[in-house]
Amino acid sequence: MIRFDAVSKNYPNGTTAVDELSLELAEGGITVLVGPSGCGKTTTLRMVNRMVEPTAGTVSLRGQDIREIAAPELRRGIGYVIQHAGLFPHRTVLDNIATVPLLLGWGKKKARSRAAELLELVGLPSSMAKRYPYQLSGGQQQRVGVARALGADPPVLLMDEPFSAVDPIVRGELQAEFIRLQKELHKTIVFVTHDIDEAIKLGDHIAVLRTGGKLAQFDTPERLLAHPADDFVADFVGQDRGIRRLSFVKAADLPLRDGLVLPADSPVARARAADEPWVLVVDGDRRPLGWAAVADLPSGGTLADAALTPLGHTFSLAGDSARAALDAALLSPSRLAVGVDPQGAVVGVADAYELSAAMTGDGTAVDAAAEEGTAEEPTPGDAAVEEGTAEEATAGDAVTAKDAVSKVTVVKGETDGGSGDDVDGTGAGGDGR
Amino acid sequence: MNDFLNQIELVGDWLTSSQQWSGDDGIPHRLSEHLTYSGISLVFATLIGLTFGLLVGHTGRGAFAVASVANLARAIPTFGLVVLVVTVAGLSTTPVLVALVALAVPPILINTFEGVRGVDPDTRDAARGMGMTGWEVLLKVEVPMALPLILLGLRVAAIQVVATATVAAYPGLGGLGRFIVDGLARNNYELVIGGSAVVVMLALVVQAVFTALRRLVVSPGLQPSATKS
Numbered sequence: 151m152i153r154f155d156a157v158s159k160n161y162p163n164g165t166t167a168v169d170e171l172s173l174e175l176a177e178g179g180i181t182v183l184v185g186p187s188g189c190g191k192t193t194t195l196r197m198v199n200r201m202v203e204p205t206a207g208t209v210s211l212r213g214q215d216i217r218e219i220a221a222p223e224l225r226r227g228i229g230y231v232i233q234h235a236g237l238f239p240h241r242t243v244l245d246n247i248a249t250v251p252l253l254l255g256w257g258k259k260k261a262r263s264r265a266a267e268l269l270e271l272v273g274l275p276s277s278m279a280k281r282y283p284y285q286l287s288g289g290q291q292q293r294v295g296v297a298r299a300l301g302a303d304p305p306v307l308l309m310d311e312p313f314s315a316v317d318p319i320v321r322g323e324l325q326a327e328f329i330r331l332q333k334e335l336h337k338t339i340v341f342v343t344h345d346i347d348e349a350i351k352l353g354d355h356i357a358v359l360r361t362g363g364k365l366a367q368f369d370t371p372e373r374l375l376a377h378p379a380d381d382f383v384a385d386f387v388g389q390d391r392g393i394r395r396l397s398f399v400k401a402a403d404l405p406l407r408d409g410l411v412l413p414a415d416s417p418v419a420r421a422r423a424a425d426e427p428w429v430l431v432v433d434g435d436r437r438p439l440g441w442a443a444v445a446d447l448p449s450g451g452t453l454a455d456a457a458l459t460p461l462g463h464t465f466s467l468a469g470d471s472a473r474a475a476l477d478a479a480l481l482s483p484s485r486l487a488v489g490v491d492p493q494g495a496v497v498g499v500a501d502a503y504e505l506s507a508a509m510t511g512d513g514t515a516v517d518a519a520a521e522e523g524t525a526e527e528p529t530p531g532d533a534a535v536e537e538g539t540a541e542e543a544t545a546g547d548a549v550t551a552k553d554a555v556s557k558v559t560v561v562k563g564e565t566d567g568g569s570g571d572d573v574d575g576t577g578a579g580g581d582g583r
Numbered sequence: 584m585n586d587f588l589n590q591i592e593l594v595g596d597w598l599t600s601s602q603q604w605s606g607d608d609g610i611p612h613r614l615s616e617h618l619t620y621s622g623i624s625l626v627f628a629t630l631i632g633l634t635f636g637l638l639v640g641h642t643g644r645g646a647f648a649v650a651s652v653a654n655l656a657r658a659i660p661t662f663g664l665v666v667l668v669v670t671v672a673g674l675s676t677t678p679v680l681v682a683l684v685a686l687a688v689p690p691i692l693i694n695t696f697e698g699v700r701g702v703d704p705d706t707r708d709a710a711r712g713m714g715m716t717g718w719e720v721l722l723k724v725e726v727p728m729a730l731p732l733i734l735l736g737l738r739v740a741a742i743q744v745v746a747t748a749t750v751a752a753y754p755g756l757g758g759l760g761r762f763i764v765d766g767l768a769r770n771n772y773e774l775v776i777g778g779s780a781v782v783v784m785l786a787l788v789v790q791a792v793f794t795a796l797r798r799l800v801v802s803p804g805l806q807p808s809a810t811k812s
Contacts (some may be wrong), residue, residue: 199712201708201711201712221714222714222715222716222719223714224714225711225712225713225714226713226714227714230709230712230713232705232708232709232712233705234705235705235709236703236705236706236708236709236710236712237706237709238706238709238710238724238728239703239706239728239802239804239805240724240727240728240730240802240804240805241802241804242804249713250713250714253713253714253715253719282802282803282804283804284804295709298713308712
């Protein structure tokens with residue numbers, strides 16, 4: 151779809167923004183360019199719509215060298231979203247969104263009705279159509295910015311740190327909304343961020359760039375966390391990448407036990423027989439009522455008479471990841487996480503140690519698949535591009551990694567309310583935290 | 584205080600007496616001469632100031648030249664320029680127009696340039712990124728956004744020109760300055776003050792016209808006073 155062939159950007163003052171970059175971005179997926187300041191990620195993005203012209207190499211779009219297309223024409227076919235939205239302050243929200251259709255000569259009426267559709271698509275009420283940008287909050291402006299980029303329904307969308315200028319809560323909303331939109335639209339998206347969490351949350355593929363514009367690793371988020379190519383990537387991905395990896399393990403695959411789950415009408419003696427410090431008391435529909443400490447139980451009667459300690463929170467086997475499960479375990483009074491089905495009935499419990507087994511050799515999920523990936527691709531650790539020659543290997547790497555990962559059941563779309571029904575390895579993102 | 588009231592009465596009498604409202608030396612004729620000088624010089628000044636202001640603001644090239652030219656032009660005494668051009672070119676309307684254009688260009692040029700250059704780089708970047716050509720960026724984004732400042736420049740220029748066009752009377756031309764120059768020569772202060780009063784009123788009318796124009800052509804999205812709905 152979008153292909154960089156040994157692309158470099160050098161400035162007359164001797165700085166190299168991008169150094170011999172070769173990348174191939176898949177159609178219909180989100181590719182995140184991430185890295186510290188000065189790594190050339192924005193320059194790379196801007197070379198796609200010729201806002202920056204490379205000094206060497208070629209960028210091609212669907213097989214065509216983009217230099218063969220006049221810049222304004224090329225740009226009208228590519229959506230463009232920037233950090234501070236860059237809305238036109240003298241135009242109403244509706245006319246902002248209609249910008250590209252109007253440039254393409256659609257006619258006012260058609261352009262505006264398209265704009266009204268887009269306003270709704272990005273979750274803004276139609277009452278905002280006649281407002282001016284200064285009357286909107288930062289988050290609303292950014293939504294308008296996205297709607298404007300979608301104006302003429304371009305197949306490609308370039309997004310340069312679109313969510314970094316808003317507060318964390320609004321950013322979370324925008325990200326969730328973005329994942330939802332992408333599921334609907336299947337655009338080919340290039341997304342720049344300096345925030346690795348955002349990259350992992352949104353990206354189908356992530357290109358980590360290092361200062362000086364060199365590609366450090368190009369991989370899926372799962373593989374980036376599991377097998378960082380070198381110390382730079384490992385460092386950039388952060389210390390808690392182990393925990394983050396749990397986001398990609400589906401809660402349904404976790405080992406759970408149910409021996410200490412007892413109905414409230416069970417005799418106290420049965421709880422003692424379980425030989426555990428805590429038992430989980432459930433109602434007739436197996437809905438959790440609370441934890442009972444076995445040591446504090448009365449000498450006789452049923453568990454209905456026992457004093458119960460509140461649950462903390464449960465995790466859903468249908469939509470949550472192992473990360474939510476581990477969190478539930480750590481916050482639970484019994485140090486046991488309670489897994490429930492979509493009806494809220496208890497399936498079983500597990501402690502942090504048992505949960506972590508999912509991540510180790512005898513576990514089921516990520517590592518098994520990662521091993522497979524390793525077997526197919528002998529040098530996963532060499533994905534870093536040190537020299538120009540390694541770049542083809544990187545592209546190959548990504549494909550292999552994708553195959554490997556598609557065999558793992560990966561939790562996606564957790565951000566939009568835990569509906570984990572759209573699971574696949576190339577989905578629109580994941581929990582990521 | 585009494586003097587002041589007397590003078591106002593004098594001016595009132597002068598303004599309302601019928602002989603001021605007809606003939607070659609009447610207010611309507613002088614006013615139309617005055618407006619002709621002002622109008623012609625403003626048209627030229629606007630052509631020059633807008634063209635260079637937009638060009639330099641849009642391309643970013645020549646900013647230093649603009650600032651220098653504008654400052655230099657500001658330092659030129661209008662009166663001196665009139666005398667100089669009359670000496671060189673002889674008595675005609677041209678020296679007056681040249682002087683007035685020289686006076687009017689700097690505020691138009693500087694405000695246009697600042698208005699265009701002051702457009703948020705993000706907005707300009709977005710405009711280009713959407714696929715606007717250079718001309719489209721200029722006409723659809725930069726000019727509308729610079730409009731408040733462009734109008735300010737035009738207003739300042741217009742008021743200065745209207746007030747200064749009185750110098751036309753000095754080398755013997757017409758306009759409202761006639762009343763002032765002749766009044767001074769004849770020690771007729773009634774005439775001086777009356778003429779000045781007409782000039783002042785004209786300046787106020789110009790101000791009002793620009794205020795109305797601004798409401799009409801500047802987008803509500805750029806009005807800082809617009810209330811949040």
